[in-house]
Amino acid sequence: MPFSLYFHIPFCIHRCAYCDFNTYSGRQALIPAYVDALCREIETVAKNFPGTEVHTLFFGGGTPSLLAPRQFDRIFAALSAGFKILPRAEISLEANPGTVTLDSLRSLRALGFNRLSFGVQSFHPDELRQLERIHDPFDVFEAVTWARRAGFDNLNLDLIYGLPEQSLDRWSATLRWALSLAPEHLSLYALTIERGTPFGRWAARGLLPLPDPDLAAEMYERAGQVLEANGYVQYEISNWARPGFECRHNLQYWRNLPYLGFGAGAHGCFGGLRVANVLRVETYLRRLQSAASSPSSAVRRPFSPACAGYHRLTRRAEMQETMFLGLRLTREGVSARGFADRFGVEMTDVFGIEIAELLGLGLLEWANIQTSEVGQTSEVLRLTQRARLLGNQVFMYFVE
Ligand code: SF4
Numbered sequence: 001m002p003f004s005l006y007f008h009i010p011f012c013i014h015r016c017a018y019c020d021f022n023t024y025s026g027r028q029a030l031i032p033a034y035v036d037a038l039c040r041e042i043e044t045v046a047k048n049f050p051g052t053e054v055h056t057l058f059f060g061g062g063t064p065s066l067l068a069p070r071q072f073d074r075i076f077a078a079l080s081a082g083f084k085i086l087p088r089a090e091i092s093l094e095a096n097p098g099t100v101t102l103d104s105l106r107s108l109r110a111l112g113f114n115r116l117s118f119g120v121q122s123f124h125p126d127e128l129r130q131l132e133r134i135h136d137p138f139d140v141f142e143a144v145t146w147a148r149r150a151g152f153d154n155l156n157l158d159l160i161y162g163l164p165e166q167s168l169d170r171w172s173a174t175l176r177w178a179l180s181l182a183p184e185h186l187s188l189y190a191l192t193i194e195r196g197t198p199f200g201r202w203a204a205r206g207l208l209p210l211p212d213p214d215l216a217a218e219m220y221e222r223a224g225q226v227l228e229a230n231g232y233v234q235y236e237i238s239n240w241a242r243p244g245f246e247c248r249h250n251l252q253y254w255r256n257l258p259y260l261g262f263g264a265g266a267h268g269c270f271g272g273l274r275v276a277n278v279l280r281v282e283t284y285l286r287r288l289q290s291a292a293s294s295p296s297s298a299v300r301r302p303f304s305p306a307c308a309g310y311h312r313l314t315r316r317a318e319m320q321e322t323m324f325l326g327l328r329l330t331r332e333g334v335s336a337r338g339f340a341d342r343f344g345v346e347m348t349d350v351f352g353i354e355i356a357e358l359l360g361l362g363l364l365e366w367a368n369i370q371t372s373e374v375g376q377t378s379e380v381l382r383l384t385q386r387a388r389l390l391g392n393q394v395f396m397y398f399v400e
Pocket of ligand 1: 011012020023
């Protein structure tokens with residue numbers, strides 16, 4: 001089974017008011033050292049995975065588009081030396097529309113990137129200002145035009161709904177603008193107010209009108225109808241794509257298949273282990289620098305000199321994860337045969353009580369879906385249409 005690789009680039013020009021990702025603003029001076037460290041981590045980790053085939057690479061953040069093409073060039077050189085990147089690998093970059101130019105996109109395309117994910121969030125200037133994004137709608141139109149001109153034929157746009165005081169009409173307008181750009185993929189996320197963010201503090205003091213959950217649910221349903229009418233297929237709770245443009249990297253996570261994470265705070269999962277890197281950029285740099293000066297210290301740390309900790313999953317935990325991750329996939333769900341082949345036991349023998357209860361509540365359904373072009377079908381367990389808004393309640397049944 002080929003692996004997927006994730007690279008975390010924790011730098012942003014400005015920290016958005018709602019963001020609780022592991023990212024830092026005003027630290028761009030650390031980027032060259034970070035690229036050095038990333039290359040070193042790739043070299044070190046690759047030694048533990050000789051000959052491993054890789055079919056997706058994803059640079060997320062943060063704002064990976066802050067890196068210069070020559071810095072990606074160095075990272076790709078380290079990757080090609082350490083892993084076997086398959087010829088049709090999906091290579092994605094998260095990009096902030098305010099940070100790209102036609103030239104930078106041409107260089108990125110020439111380096112091998114074949115999928116861009118733009119953090120658009122809204123097409124209303126006042127909503128973007130409220131979120132403290134650095135771009136405006138014009139930047140988005142320009143970035144998408146440039147991306148097409150640079151040869152990208154696989155674009156994702158991220159949008160956020162349920163903003164404070166956002167109306168259904170304004171959300172519908174954002175959707176219409178997004179569709180006018182004909183992206184191959186759309187990711188729609190409900191705004192969540194996280195503690196420790198400016199939004200969280202303002203909400204705690206009553207200064208931010210909290211999003212109305214009923215209205216947010218209506219926005220989600222409206223989006224599903226509009227996107228379906230425009231030829232997009234929902235394949236995950238928050239993701240829609242034109243057929244054939246589903247994000248293969250994220251499918252790897254939801255199918256509970258192996259991946260490695262590089263960079264500050266990145267996670268990996270393989271061979272029954274979950275591993276996590278140190279969160280802070282400075283600690284990450286220190287770990288990789290001391291690994292370079294004393295290679296034997298790197299060996300003492302499992303998998304990566306930046307590893308903060310790991311735990312071995314029990315077989316039951318792996319089965320649970322396979323269920324609650326797979327149930328996010330609204331069409332393909334969890335295959336009965338796939339589960340039995342992987343674990344040597346039927347899912348109904350392990351989770352019979354949970355499944356029966358959720359079927360009774362009308363939150364899960366059995367379906368036969370086509371799994372190959374020659375018409376083979378597979379029996380799958382998946383969320384019902386109405387459960388798509390209640391996913392977390394369903395997933396709780398598979399968490400102890
Ligand atoms: S650009 Fe993205 S990662 Fe950076 S602060 Fe804004 S939301 Fe967070």
